Amino acid sequence: MSQSPPRFIRLLRAPTPTDVGLLAITTRGKTGFYVFKEIPSAIGGRGFEMHRLGLGTVYHVRVGKPEECACECIGFYRHGKCKHIQGLLALVGHAMI
């Protein structure tokens, strides 16, 4: 088993207590860059705010156990999963954030 996360997400800069992190998500050959930071979650899991560079889109994403995962994007509403959750879960699972 490889220790690196799936190829579609890359952590470019881990967040620190005082600064945001930067990650890239590649799907179907297109790469989107996001700044992100952890935000408090009062209802379980870990909360993150992701801001896609260039589009001004902000998503609030929650990851944890399957029932704790949620996102604000259309993909999540349609399919119950999305690249934001999958990407953050990969980074959390590999203890990179």
Ligand SMILES: [Zn+2]
């Ligand atoms: Zn999403």
